[in-house]
Amino acid sequence: MTKLLNILALVAKYGGLLVTLPIWLPFWIIWFIFEKTGINRLIANFMIATGLYLTFKNLFRKPLRLGLTCFAIMIAFLIFSVVTTLKTALNAGVELSADNRLVVVNSINFTQPLPYAYVNKVKAIEGVKDVVHMNWFGGYFQEPSQQIVTMAVDPENYLKVYEEVVIDDEARARWFGNRRGMLIGRALATAFGWKVGDLIPMSSNIFSNREGGHVWEMEVSGIFDGRDEQFGTNFAVFHYKYFMETQTFGGDWVGWLTLTTADPALNEKVAKAIDEEFSNSQAQTDTSTEKAFNKAFIEQIGNIGLMIFGIVFTAFFTILLVVGNTMILAIRERTGEIATLKTLGFSARSIFGMILTESMLLAFIGGFAGLGLAYVMVEGAKTFLAQFLPGLVLSDAVAMQAIGFMVLLGLVTGLVPALNAYRLNIVTAFSRR
Amino acid sequence: MTTDILFDLKGVKKSFTRGKETIKIFDGLDMQIKQGDFLAIMGPSGSGKTTLLNMLGGVDQPSSGEVWFDGARIDSLSEGQLSKWRANNIGFIFQFYNLMPMLNAARNVELPLLLTNLSAKQRKQSVETALQLVELADRAAHLPKELSGGQQQRVAIARAIVSDPKLLLCDEPTGDLDRHTADEILEMLQLLNEKFGKTIVMVTHDPSAASYAKRTLHLDKGEFVEKDLAA
Numbered sequence A: 001m002t003k004l005l006n007i008l009a010l011v012a013k014y015g016g017l018l019v020t021l022p023i024w025l026p027f028w029i030i031w032f033i034f035e036k037t038g039i040n041r042l043i044a045n046f047m048i049a050t051g052l053y054l055t056f057k058n059l060f061r062k063p064l065r066l067g068l069t070c071f072a073i074m075i076a077f078l079i080f081s082v083v084t085t086l087k088t089a090l091n092a093g094v095e096l097s098a099d100n101r102l103v104v105v106n107s108i109n110f111t112q113p114l115p116y117a118y119v120n121k122v123k124a125i126e127g128v129k130d131v132v133h134m135n136w137f138g139g140y141f142q143e144p145s146q147q148i149v150t151m152a153v154d155p156e157n158y159l160k161v162y163e164e165v166v167i168d169d170e171a172r173a174r175w176f177g178n179r180r181g182m183l184i185g186r187a188l189a190t191a192f193g194w195k196v197g198d199l200i201p202m203s204s205n206i207f208s209n210r211e212g213g214h215v216w217e218m219e220v221s222g223i224f225d226g227r228d229e230q231f232g233t234n235f236a237v238f239h240y241k242y243f244m245e246t247q248t249f250g251g252d253w254v255g256w257l258t259l260t261t262a263d264p265a266l267n268e269k270v271a272k273a274i275d276e277e278f279s280n281s282q283a284q285t286d287t288s289t290e291k292a293f294n295k296a297f298i299e300q301i302g303n304i305g306l307m308i309f310g311i312v313f314t315a316f317f318t319i320l321l322v323v324g325n326t327m328i329l330a331i332r333e334r335t336g337e338i339a340t341l342k343t344l345g346f347s348a349r350s351i352f353g354m355i356l357t358e359s360m361l362l363a364f365i366g367g368f369a370g371l372g373l374a375y376v377m378v379e380g381a382k383t384f385l386a387q388f389l390p391g392l393v394l395s396d397a398v399a400m401q402a403i404g405f406m407v408l409l410g411l412v413t414g415l416v417p418a419l420n421a422y423r424l425n426i427v428t429a430f431s432r433r
Numbered sequence B: 001m002t003t004d005i006l007f008d009l010k011g012v013k014k015s016f017t018r019g020k021e022t023i024k025i026f027d028g029l030d031m032q033i034k035q036g037d038f039l040a041i042m043g044p045s046g047s048g049k050t051t052l053l054n055m056l057g058g059v060d061q062p063s064s065g066e067v068w069f070d071g072a073r074i075d076s077l078s079e080g081q082l083s084k085w086r087a088n089n090i091g092f093i094f095q096f097y098n099l100m101p102m103l104n105a106a107r108n109v110e111l112p113l114l115l116t117n118l119s120a121k122q123r124k125q126s127v128e129t130a131l132q133l134v135e136l137a138d139r140a141a142h143l144p145k146e147l148s149g150g151q152q153q154r155v156a157i158a159r160a161i162v163s164d165p166k167l168l169l170c171d172e173p174t175g176d177l178d179r180h181t182a183d184e185i186l187e188m189l190q191l192l193n194e195k196f197g198k199t200i201v202m203v204t205h206d207p208s209a210a211s212y213a214k215r216t217l218h219l220d221k222g223e224f225v226e227k228d229l230a231a
């Protein structure tokens, strides 16, 4: 079993070494600079003062092994941090949904329309505060590949229901007063370089207009921000009236309704009342909280949570094996030295501490390198991905989780060798040689 | 209570169990070592020399019997207590030097002092003194692999004396060295015994090494035997 592990560790090490040369090269350069400038001597002096000198020397006794192990740990924490951040961003829509917001869709499925008359009927139901109706426009700019999430809404009620959409009073007035006016999010404005007053030809990949084309001319009335950093501002909203009067599909219909209740405690009652109200109508409804709705939507993309868990778990487990095995081998090589230290009068407990500290340091050096790299990558991808994946930030929560795992990794990989060293008997250790 | 008897072994028995069989090494050994003695213990391989030294050094404990050191029993101390006792009283010198390969000579010598309350400055002072005594002050920054066997053993001697223990225990200290280097090391031990009053117990199977000691005991099958050393 250990033999198999050793072989696996070797393959992982040297295979990884070749493939990933560009990434770990910086470690070498840092090490080299440390060595040449005497920074490592500075660290060493600090370690002497704090009694950690031996630990430090042991950690750095084989720079190649240290580099490879740190690299493996770094990759694990890079994967962990990036993947968890992605997951958080994907779920941001779910997490940020207001607690008192409900979505009313056609019970057949959410792409089927609802009659316009439902708006007022829903509004009349007890416990309902504000209602906005929304239509999916299927928008893009110039090329179908440049998709833009665009919805036709009732402006006043939209801003009442979506309090996260932050906009100044001037822009609000401008939008309400301009039939062709459109509100765009900050991320969208940045991505396309649009300013207030710009005339934008928005195309639809679903609808055609009465002039025989797919293009609606709209004017940017304002640029909104999100109340929280994680609220995605990569979409646009425009007047329902303008849309209805110009499209050829006809009829008095809306895509779905979003409403707020007076109190989240009323959610269930209100949802039930709405669905009952229309249970004998032609279009029956399905009302759920926005949270549940968004979650169901994301789950259609694939079971993201499970997938992510799988990746992270596999990466972690592999690293754990490699690091744990390396530590055990490294300590076993030092059997004679540990026996000598014990003979000189170093207590079993202090040697236990030294080895555990060493594995902790290892986990922290590699872990923080991975976390740092993840931060750089996420920051780099943030503006680039703002269009598709808003709210991409490496949150404190993710960082804290990563640090928690570093502690865990250090403990788990250090515990076995530290215990072995603790229990090492001087007489047998020397007579074994 | 202090007498001039440093070690007093009374009816020491020691046996090892290996699987089902029990190997009896000592079956009631009595022995006294005086303060300031330089004792050589000789005997064929497997006669129990190392085992005896281990018991003197508090590294191993007798199966029964008593080991007294400077008027106090040490055979009943706990492992933690023995660890402290060793740090305070004993300097060890091994056949294969047992230096830490990643530490330079000075750092190796400093090791026992890490267990004391001395400041970094005081430690540095003591290390320098010890290295001067073994005539290696100019090699303080060298790693063990950069030193010859004899030099490494001198570093090990410096390490053994740096905390100024009463007793030095040496297990075949010259077993890995050539004649000439061995003589240098043995002269050094003699100096430590005569000028600095260190009590030394040295295990060896080399008669000429034993000739540096004040007296020699011969161990055979777990007992001291008289042997005529016709000069």
Ligand SMILES: Nc1ncnc2c1ncn2[C@@H]1O[C@H](COP(=O)(O)OP(=O)(O)O)[C@@H](O)[C@H]1O
Binding pocket: A427, A428, A431, B016, B017, B018, B023, B025, B043, B044, B045, B046, B047, B048, B049, B050, B051, B052
């Ligand atoms: N830890 C141990 N377990 C079992 N037997 C041992 C152990 N240590 C020593 N012995 C046995 O005890 C005997 C004496 O060993 P030792 O004291 O090392 O002899 P010497 O140093 O005189 O060569 C040998 O037969 C050896 O095999």
Ligand SMILES: [Mg+2]
Binding pocket: B049, B050, B051
């Ligand atoms: Mg021996």
